[in-house]
Amino acid sequence: MADDDATTAGNRPALGTALEYAPAPESRSVVAIRDSYDLFIDGVFTPAKSGERITTVNPADEQPLAEVAAAGEEDVDLAVVAARRAFDEVWGPMPGAERGKYLFRISRILAERAREFAVLESLDNGKPIKETRDVDIPLVAAHFFYYAGWADKLAHAGYGPDPRPLGVAAQVIPWNFPLLMLAWKIAPALATGNTVVLKPAETTPLTALLFAEVCQEADLPAGVVNILTGAGATGRTLVAHPGADKVAFTGSTAVGREIARVAAGTAKRVTLELGGKGANIVYDDAALDQAVEGIVSGIFFNQGHVCCAGSRLLVQESVADEVLERLKTRVSRLRLGDPLDKNTDIGAINSAAQLDRIRDLAGTGQAEGAESWSPACDLPERGYWFPPTVFTGVSQSHRIAREEIFGPVLSVLTFRTPEEAVTKANNTPYGLSAGVWTEKGSRMLWTANRLRAGIVWSNTFNKFDPASPFGGYKESGYGREGGRHGLEGYLV
Structure with missing residues (x-):
């Protein structure tokens, strides 16, 4: 508030006087953070075979938020096997219109729980609530809504009259837009009939684990989406797994190079969205x-x-x-x-x-x-x-x-x-x-x-739209995410 001697009649601030903003904190009570989280494999939360755990902290005050499991090689293998079974028996054969219903349902649930996701994203990532509330979470719901519409129209996407899914997609996402990058990866993969094993960033795993609850709430078939938390070793194990047909990565150029080397000489399809200096x-x-x-x-x-x-x-x-x-x-x-x-x-x-x-x-x-x-x-x-x-x-x-x-x-x-x-x-x-x-x-x-x-x-x-493709040249990677172009990396 302005000082008394800087105001005019009616307590209005005088011209040229700066206004101080009173604190307007969003309530943390809208989200319930567990003390401990397990891996999400085959539709249920499962303790890590590795027995290892990681503590995620609030970067604004360095206070611990929760412990999460760190997936090891055996855990990665279980998740990939679950994703393969779901692809072969349920999700791959499912008609596109039916897959689209699940994506529409996920989009609706995300919109209904938007405030909860916005607060959790700010706590785990450190970004302002007005960004998670007004940008991140609405875009997440919009991506699932957009790709739900493509699920039964793939023959008209320009990739042949009968495009087919690749199979199991191994996806690794960064910490800067944890939930939005999840949506960029999972939504087109599911719309095209693929199943997913996704590893969120080590420092920002909580909204991905909350998304796993959304998958349960939407009655998504078991194994279609699997969430493996962990550090860099978990990601390296996942992208190198022989059961993965597709690798999608967003992160640093250095790690992108490593992934390209690992995938070289294999049948894996790879898309990389890396660094920039715009x-x-x-x-x-x-x-x-x-x-x-x-x-x-x-x-x-x-x-x-x-x-x-x-x-x-x-x-x-x-x-x-x-x-x-x-x-x-x-x-x-x-x-x-x-x-x-x-x-x-x-x-x-x-x-x-x-x-x-x-x-x-x-x-x-x-x-x-x-x-x-x-x-x-x-x-x-x-x-x-x-x-x-x-x-x-x-x-x-x-x-x-x-x-x-x-x-x-x-x-x-x-x-x-x-x-x-x-x-x-x-x-x-x-x-x-x-x-x-x-x-x-x-x-x-x-x-x-x-x-x-x-x-x-x-x-x-920094204007984004689910219908618009995004990707780079040179050391910024290859492939596109978003729009009709984002379907191509998940089809054969």
């Missing part, structure tokens, strides 16, 4: 206030834990100073803090390991001569936190301009001509995303046609 290009004729909002959304959404983040800002020289001034003003108004507070814009970094990497690369940027700026920001004493940071004076050779930081760190470069903008944007080993800001349609199309990126946003950023 360019956000702002021309001098752009609507600058709109562009600044897109810049902020492009890099500070989800604490920068986004593979397609616009982490490289390319601004035309003639408007660079004005854009930076407006950008700093806007970033100064972002609110960092409790992820369950509905006013929070920037939540916690997901893990101590990721925070260390962000700090290391940000320190490298300063050591290489770039200028770092962050707004005045009080970081909580506990938890994993990093302030929104903008680097200027960045050159193409700087590590912060070339390596994926996966945090709330923006590198700013300038250009003079459209040709220079495209050259700088494409000067990266990645090719996942880009954004272009201009009022000229011809300039937009000219630029987009020359950018080597899987997705190019026009006067917006």
Whole structure:
């Protein structure tokens, strides 16, 4: 609230007075977190044969949330066998229209339990509740709804008159969008008649396990979806299992390379959605206030834990100073803090390991001569936190301009001509995303046609739709997820 001497009649704030937001926390009571979770195999929760367990913590305060089982080789084998049996006996032979009913049912249940999932995702991941509530969970339900509609129309998808499912899909997902990445993987796999063994990230397993309860509530046949929690060893065992016909992975480029080597020489179909270093290009004729909002959304959404983040800002020289001034003003108004507070814009970094990497690369940027700026920001004493940071004076050779930081760190470069903008944007080993800001349609199309990126946003950023394909080039992986294109990787 404003001070008494800064208000006018009626307790209205005087012009130019900043308003303080009162805390508006979402209640944790809407979700019941168990002390311990088992693996989900063949339709039931099953203790791990390995006997190993992992503790997942709340990154906002470092407090333990729950213990989860860590699947070993025997557990992986049981899950793959269950998925194969379900594929051969139930799910594969099932008519597409019947499979679609299950996906519609899952979508409806997710929508009904949206608040529960949103709170759990924020607790386990650290992202703000307004993002899980307004973006993540609605998109999850929408993906299952969208692919439910494809289940009985596969002959019209453009992949032949009688496309067939591959079989058992081994899927490994990251920690930045735990439930949304699950939906991106499971929904098209089930719609096309495949069964699934999915491993969520070690630090964010809880919404995947809650999704297993949704599968039970929807009466999904046993073995169609199996959830194996664990660390990297579990994922390596899963993707190398000879019973898997398909591998789908979202995560780092380094792990993607390892998976490609493992699958080489086998009959496994592989799709990889890997890292990115997206360019956000702002021309001098752009609507600058709109562009600044897109810049902020492009890099500070989800604490920068986004593979397609616009982490490289390319601004035309003639408007660079004005854009930076407006950008700093806007970033100064972002609110960092409790992820369950509905006013929070920037939540916690997901893990101590990721925070260390962000700090290391940000320190490298300063050591290489770039200028770092962050707004005045009080970081909580506990938890994993990093302030929104903008680097200027960045050159193409700087590590912060070339390596994926996966945090709330923006590198700013300038250009003079459209040709220079495209050259700088494409000067990266990645090719996942880009954004272009201009009022000229011809300039937009000219630029987009020359950018080597899987997705190019026009006067917006980070907009997703289940009907739109997503994927990259070069070290950002291969294959597409989402839309009609997302069906191809699960059909033969």
